[in-house]
Amino acid sequence: MFFTCLRRELRRPGRRVLAVMAGLALAVALVLTTCALRAGTQRARDEVLRSAYGTGTDLTVTRAAPGDGGAPGLEFAARVGPTTRDGDRVTVRGPAPLDASAVAKVAAQPGVARAAGGLALDVTATHGDTATHGDTATHGDTATHGGRATHGGGAQLSAYGVDVTAPGLGPLSASTITRGTAFTAAQGDEPVAVADSGYALAHHLGIGSSVTLAGTAYRIVGIATTSDSTAPAQLYLPLRRAQALAGTPGAVGTVYVTVSQEPAGAAGAAGAAATASGDPAQGVAAAIRAALPGTTVSTSADLAAGVSGPLATTYRWTSGPGGWAAFGVAAAAVVAAAVLMASAIGRRERGYATLRALGWGRARIARQAVGLAGATGLIGAAAGLALGLTATRLLTAIGPTLTARPSGSGASHTRAGDLAAVAGSPGDLDGLHAVTRGAGHTGGRALSVALTAPVSSSLIALAAVLALGAALLVAACGAWRVGRPRPVSAARASARP
Amino acid sequence: MYRLTAVTKRYGPADDTVEGLSDVTLSVPRGGQLVVQGPPGGGKSTLLRLLGGLDRPTEGTVELDGTDLAALDDGTLAAVRAEHIGFVPRRAHLLPALTARQNVEAALVPLGVRRGERRTRAARALEWAGLGARLRCVPAELTPAERQRVAVARAVVKRPKVLLADEPTGGLGRQDAAEVLALLEAARHADAVPEPGYVPTLVMVTHDSATARRAPRLAVLRRGRVELTEREGGDASS
Numbered sequence: 212m213f214f215t216c217l218r219r220e221l222r223r224p225g226r227r228v229l230a231v232m233a234g235l236a237l238a239v240a241l242v243l244t245t246c247a248l249r250a251g252t253q254r255a256r257d258e259v260l261r262s263a264y265g266t267g268t269d270l271t272v273t274r275a276a277p278g279d280g281g282a283p284g285l286e287f288a289a290r291v292g293p294t295t296r297d298g299d300r301v302t303v304r305g306p307a308p309l310d311a312s313a314v315a316k317v318a319a320q321p322g323v324a325r326a327a328g329g330l331a332l333d334v335t336a337t338h339g340d341t342a343t344h345g346d347t348a349t350h351g352d353t354a355t356h357g358g359r360a361t362h363g364g365g366a367q368l369s370a371y372g373v374d375v376t377a378p379g380l381g382p383l384s385a386s387t388i389t390r391g392t393a394f395t396a397a398q399g400d401e402p403v404a405v406a407d408s409g410y411a412l413a414h415h416l417g418i419g420s421s422v423t424l425a426g427t428a429y430r431i432v433g434i435a436t437t438s439d440s441t442a443p444a445q446l447y448l449p450l451r452r453a454q455a456l457a458g459t460p461g462a463v464g465t466v467y468v469t470v471s472q473e474p475a476g477a478a479g480a481a482g483a484a485a486t487a488s489g490d491p492a493q494g495v496a497a498a499i500r501a502a503l504p505g506t507t508v509s510t511s512a513d514l515a516a517g518v519s520g521p522l523a524t525t526y527r528w529t530s531g532p533g534g535w536a537a538f539g540v541a542a543a544a545v546v547a548a549a550v551l552m553a554s555a556i557g558r559r560e561r562g563y564a565t566l567r568a569l570g571w572g573r574a575r576i577a578r579q580a581v582g583l584a585g586a587t588g589l590i591g592a593a594a595g596l597a598l599g600l601t602a603t604r605l606l607t608a609i610g611p612t613l614t615a616r617p618s619g620s621g622a623s624h625t626r627a628g629d630l631a632a633v634a635g636s637p638g639d640l641d642g643l644h645a646v647t648r649g650a651g652h653t654g655g656r657a658l659s660v661a662l663t664a665p666v667s668s669s670l671i672a673l674a675a676v677l678a679l680g681a682a683l684l685v686a687a688c689g690a691w692r693v694g695r696p697r698p699v700s701a702a703r704a705s706a707r708p
Numbered sequence: 709m710y711r712l713t714a715v716t717k718r719y720g721p722a723d724d725t726v727e728g729l730s731d732v733t734l735s736v737p738r739g740g741q742l743v744v745q746g747p748p749g750g751g752k753s754t755l756l757r758l759l760g761g762l763d764r765p766t767e768g769t770v771e772l773d774g775t776d777l778a779a780l781d782d783g784t785l786a787a788v789r790a791e792h793i794g795f796v797p798r799r800a801h802l803l804p805a806l807t808a809r810q811n812v813e814a815a816l817v818p819l820g821v822r823r824g825e826r827r828t829r830a831a832r833a834l835e836w837a838g839l840g841a842r843l844r845c846v847p848a849e850l851t852p853a854e855r856q857r858v859a860v861a862r863a864v865v866k867r868p869k870v871l872l873a874d875e876p877t878g879g880l881g882r883q884d885a886a887e888v889l890a891l892l893e894a895a896r897h898a899d900a901v902p903e904p905g906y907v908p909t910l911v912m913v914t915h916d917s918a919t920a921r922r923a924p925r926l927a928v929l930r931r932g933r934v935e936l937t938e939r940e941g942g943d944a945s946s
Contacts, residue, residue, distance in 0.1 A: 212810075212817045219805040565801040568762060569862070570790020570818040572783060 217582050221590070227555035228583075232591035234548035235681050238541035239595025240602060243674045245529060245537040247603040247664035252526040255613060255662055259522065268380065268511070269492045270468035272317055272499055274306045275507045295337060299425040301457050303464060304331040304369075309506070311461025314374075316502055317468060322495035324471040327377030328463030330453045331444070334368040334424055370424070371444035372453025375399050381467045382443030386435035391418040393433055399449050404429035408436040410445035422446060425456055470495050522613035525662070545681045548591065549688040552584050556692040559583075581690045588682025596674055603664035610661040710736040710759060710870070710909065715768035717754050717932075728754035729765070730932035736925065738773075738869070739907040741896065743914060743923035750929040752913045753874060759911055760793050760872050761785045773869065790818035794863030794908070796873040796892070800855040802847040802862075808834060808854075809843040812862045819866060833865040834858065837891060853884035860891050864908075871895060873912040889919055 224232070295301075308330065318326040373383045375394040383393075389408060406416050411434050421428040429448065437443075454460050470492045496508040528534075563576050715732045718725040729751045736742045744752050757763040758770050764778045771777070772792065777785060794815070802811045812830035821829070834843055837857040847855055856876060863871055873892060877885035896910055912919070920926055926937040 212814065212823075215810060216803070216806065219807075219810070223805060561801055562803045565795075565797070565803065566814065567786070568760065568789065568795045568797070569815045570786050570788075570793075571814075572786045572818065575818065 213579060213582060216579055217586055220583050221586060224587070225555060225558070227551050227558065228587050231548045231552045231555065231587050231685060232594060234544040234551065235588055235591030235678070235685065236595035236598055238544040238548070238681060239592050239674055239678045240599035241537050241541045241544070242677055243596065243599030243666070243670065244602045244606075244664065245534055246670050246673070247599075247666050248606070248662075249526075249529040249534055250665050250667070250670070251606070251663045252522065252529050252613075254665060255522055256526050268384075268467045269470040270496055270499070270511075271509045272309070272313065272466040272468065272503065273464065273507050273509075274309055275505050298337050300335045300337050301425060302333045302335070303457050303459060303462070304333055305464045308459060308462035308464045309466065309503075311463075313503060313506075314463060314466050317466050317499055320495060320498045320502055322471050322491060322498065323468055325377060325380055325469040327374035327380045327467050328372075328450060328465070329374065329381045329467060330372035330450060330457065330459075330462065330464045332370045332372065332453055332457055334370055334456075336366045336368075368422075368424070368446060369444045370446045370448055370453060370456070372448050372450040372456075374450045377467075380469060383435060383447050385443055386437045388433045389436040391431070391433035394447075394449060398432075399451050401449065402427050402429045402452060403432045403449065405433040405435050405447040406431050407445050407447075408434050427456075468495070468499070522662075525613055545684060548588075548681065549685050552587060552685040553688040553692040555587075556580050556584065556688075577690055580692070581686045584688065584690070585682055585686035588685035589678075591685075592675075592678025592682050596671075596678060599674060600666060600671075603666050606662070606664040610663060613662050709738045709740075709773065710734075710911070711769075711771040712758070713769045713771070715758060715765045715770060717751075717758060717763070718766045727932045729758070729929075732768075732932075732934045734927060734934060734936060736909055736911060738909055739896070740925065741910045741912075741923060742925045742927055743912050743920050744927045744929060745913070745915065745920055746929035749931075751932040751934075752929050754932075755927075755929060755934075756872050756874050756911065756913060759870070760795060761789050786818065790815075791866070792869040794866065794868035794871045796856075796859050796863045796871065796876045798875040798878040799852070800847070800859040802855055802858055804847050807844045807846055808839060808850065808858045811847070811858055812865050815862045815866050829865055830861075833861040836864075837861040851884075853880055853887060856880065856884075856888045857891060860888065860895065864895050868908055870909045870911065873910070873914070875913050875915065877914065877916060885916065889914075889916065 220228075309328075314326050314328045317323060371382055373381050373394065375398055376396045378384070378393060383405065386407070388405070391405075393405065394403065404422060406422070411417065411420075411431070416422070416431055416434075418431055418434070420431045422431065423429070424446075429446070429452075435447065448456070450463070451460075454462055492510045492512075496510050499508045500506065559580070563580065566576050566579075567573075712732055712734050716730055717728040719728055720726050732751075732755070734742075744755060746752050754763070758765055758777075761770075761772075761777045761780070769776045769778060772788070775788070777788065780788065802808075803814065806814065809827065809830045812833055813826040816826045816829060831840075831843055834840060837860055839854060839857055839861070842850060842854060845854075847858075850858065860876070863873075871892070876892060877888050880888060892910065892912065896907055914920065924938070928935045928937070
């Protein structure tokens with residue numbers, strides 16, 4: 212009879228029961244969607260950061276911009292370059308680079324596991340026969356790269372000098388070598404390059420092809436692909452070759468640091484205080500600041516906080532007031548559902564009084580009421596799960612694009628520009644107009660990231676627990692309500708006309 | 709048999725009590741019939757609740773076949789109601805989500821009757837009540853008179869010792885009221901009830917004067933006090 216009553220009740224639910232289901236569905240769907248959106252914006256932000264700074268980077272060290280908190284009295288070097296040679300103008304991107312000793316000094320700080328320098332360059336063709344893509348090589352038995360694409364005057368190429376002795380640290384670590392090989396430690400002085408896959412596709416470059424920069428042909432040894440639409444640079448060179456290209460031997464624009472998981476040891480008073488805060492990166496950052504005055508040391512948190520644009524706004528909104536508002540609405544919906552359920556049970560008081568008059572025990576009646584409330588809650592929660600999953604899938608399918616602008620000197624580059632160049636004629640790099648470039652240290656470049664709403668198993672588990680909790684709360688309210696009437700009031704309810 | 713001895717029922721806080729019943733003593737023999745009348749607030753419903761074990765007297769005892777209902781715990785009292793007492797409330801009070809047959813079945817659930825037997829007995833009781841074709845109708849699809857007949861079938865299906873009817877014809881038209889009263893009357897004749905040999909005691913609150921005139925025992929309740937009229941035998945007293 213329990214299931215008969217339940218089935219019949221749920222087959223024709225009253226308005227209150229429907230409202231309870233709708234309230235719980237709203238609550239669960241809202242929490243699920245908000246959490247997924249939050250995870251999606253966090254993931255998008257991480258992608259932006261990874262594109263800009265690479266993986267494994269806990270800290271970046273750059274020369275402080277004037278007025279950016281440098282040591283008092285420190286003279287800042289003038290911006291380097293541009294250097295013009297053999298028809299190419301080479302410009303070091305970002306503020307004045309750090310000198311050759313910076314990497315060693317950073318690496319010597321307690322708590323630093325690894326440190327590597329990087330140098331971002333812009334290579335601009337000043338007339339029509341530079342930055343030339345060669346046709347020379349075949350790789351194995353495949354892919355002969357033909358044609359001789361010549362950049363017109365004014366075409367730009369973003370290049371990045373990477374420390375070949377520190378693989379896995381720096382911008383190139385954001386990419387996967389999908390063809391060829393990465394740099395080896397022995398290639399520090401060789402004229403070799405790794406091309407971003409978008410750039411390679413746009414200019415028909417393959418393994419063994421060459422790109423001529425400032426009169427030197429760089430042989431492509433690898434093709435790098437990023438998992439998203441942004442790439443740190445179009446071409447990666449060994450750091451020493453990049454320094455030579457820019458005419459700044461030993462200079463690095465950014466030092467990438469991985470913090471050791473071991474205790475940092477003595478890192479000065481500031482470092483000790485920062486370490487005491489629980490984040491070892493803060494302690495190491497303080498030590499580096501003390502050792503290298505006039506530098507800007509950014510932690511992952513700083514880098515994340517420095518991301519601006521619609522993506523950052525969305526992230527702040529979903530993590531802050533928007534998220535709390537959604538949770539608040541969800542909590543209110545659950546409470547309202549519980550109150551409505553109590554009301555719905557209250558409206559069945561006469562029916563329950565009749566059952567008592569028929570000899571049904573209190574426990575059996577309570578079981579019936581709790582069963583109804585619990586089933587209502589479960590149906591509402593299940594509907595909420597389905598609704599939330601549908602919403603997140605829809606959001607992921609639509610994939611609205613958000614732009615973000617990371618701070619600092621990290622390089623990045625949208626592949627859309629490279630791919631657009633495919634449509635252009637050989638020798639014409641107009642497609643690269645879509646490549647977005649930052650002008651300086653603080654003005655990062657805008658990156659486009661598709662927003663997703665990933666639903667992990669842990670999120671589903673969380674939503675299920677919430678759904679179950681809400682259903683139990685509703686059932687408890689039902690139990691409380693049905694437990695309230697004394698036999699006499701039940702009888703009165705039964706006797707009421 | 710029912711025996712009420714010096715029963716008083718008070719409501720409300722100690723400093724502001726209202727007496728629903730005041731020192732009522734009466735008895736109804738097994739298989740007998742008692743009709744209760746009186747003005748609103750006279751204590752009719754209170755009397756019925758005490759007889760049905762839905763409430764406990766403030767003073768005095770209510771005995772059913774020698775068992776003091778007031779002395780039983782809630783669970784035992786529920787079992788007594790399930791097995792021995794059939795209620796016919798005013799306006800039926802059927803469970804709106806259940807069909808007519810399921811409403812009747814509900815009376816057999818606390819007795820532990822198996823589902824198949826419940827269905828059979830409920831269908832038989834409804835056929836007896838003239839509703840054999842309406843087994844699958846929900847209350848909203850039934851007329852008020854049909855709903856009341858379902859209530860009678862629900863009260864009778866478990867073959868209780870006692871039928872308590874609280875204004876069972878309230879709100880019904882004359883013809884419908886007559887049919888419901890005839891059904892209740894029929895329930896007390898061995899040759900007409902669902903189970904042969906079964907003759908329950910009937911206590912009925914009604915405003916129907918014709919029924920009151922025919923009743924062998926008439927109890928008129930005013931301000932909680934009972935005036936008893938006996939037309940046969942001498943088994944009731946006030």
